[in-house]
Amino acid sequence: MSVDSAPRDFPIPEIPSCLQLRTVTKGLIPLAESKKLDNYRMGAHVCLWARQEGRSMFGEYRAAVMMQLRFDGTFGFPGGLVDKGEDMMEGLNRELMEEIGWDPSAHPVTWSDYYSTQVAGDRKLVLHFFIKEVTLEQFIALEKSCLQSRDYGKEVMGSIRVPLYTMDNMYNGLPAFLNNKFAGTSKQQLLLALHHSKLLTEHEISDVILKSQNLKLAPNRF
Numbered sequence: 001m002s003v004d005s006a007p008r009d010f011p012i013p014e015i016p017s018c019l020q021l022r023t024v025t026k027g028l029i030p031l032a033e034s035k036k037l038d039n040y041r042m043g044a045h046v047c048l049w050a051r052q053e054g055r056s057m058f059g060e061y062r063a064a065v066m067m068q069l070r071f072d073g074t075f076g077f078p079g080g081l082v083d084k085g086e087d088m089m090e091g092l093n094r095e096l097m098e099e100i101g102w103d104p105s106a107h108p109v110t111w112s113d114y115y116s117t118q119v120a121g122d123r124k125l126v127l128h129f130f131i132k133e134v135t136l137e138q139f140i141a142l143e144k145s146c147l148q149s150r151d152y153g154k155e156v157m158g159s160i161r162v163p164l165y166t167m168d169n170m171y172n173g174l175p176a177f178l179n180n181k182f183a184g185t186s187k188q189q190l191l192l193a194l195h196h197s198k199l200l201t202e203h204e205i206s207d208v209i210l211k212s213q214n215l216k217l218a219p220n221r222f
């Protein structure tokens with residue numbers, strides 16, 4: 001497999017003001033710092049997305065963004081824990097092959113897709129996050145290959161597309177989606193990826209967070 005495994009450092013990404021929330025910024029460290037941590041498990045996940053023109057009857061698509069329903073009933077990004085002694089990029093690409101049938105020799109996730117590193121000291125866990133744009137054609141091919149993957153129906157219960165629109169009742173769509181249960185830091189990573197990829201503006205992100213929290217005040221809204 002040809003993946004760029006050269007060790008490099010990356011600073012903490014610039015976090016937009018709409019996401020300057022403790023839940024989002026907690027534990028963010030530069031990549032080089034994570035390499036000094038002893039006896040930490042290392043995980044890597046990737047947000048794969050493709051531009052998508054047009055709109056459905058519910059709102060504008062903007063993009064297809066892939067998340068997956070995991071064995072534990074939570075949503076997360078494809079990826080997982082890297083084995084002891086395994087190169088990080090090799091481990092991530094291996095996880096993608098197992099979970100979504102990704103062909104790493106054709107389209108490897110590389111360091112150029114790196115976005116952030118977060119550390120959960122209490123769990124002795126370091127989580128690296130990558131964001132990769134693919135074509136819509138590749139995205140659709142991946143959705144199909146998920147069904148044939150080794151882990152489908154076991155660790156992974158299927159890929160999903162994140163709804164990026166907000167419907168007329170000001171809640172359904174992305175705000176409602178954000179009230180699901182998410183694995184690890186994947187909800188924060190999703191919001192960061194939407195900002196980084198310029199799929200949502202800062203104003204739209206603030207608005208979506210506010211609308212998703214409104215449900216907690218009005219649980220019977222539909």
Ligand SMILES: O=c1[nH]cnc2c1ncn2[C@@H]1O[C@H](COP(=O)(O)OP(=O)(O)O)[C@@H](O)[C@H]1O
Binds near residue numbers: 075077081155184
């Ligand atoms: O998409 C994600 N983003 C950030 N953290 C995640 C995501 N999915 C899982 N995690 C966290 O990483 C840990 C290991 O991930 P995962 O369960 O995917 O590894 P595995 O498939 O190797 O068991 C989980 O316990 C969870 O805390």
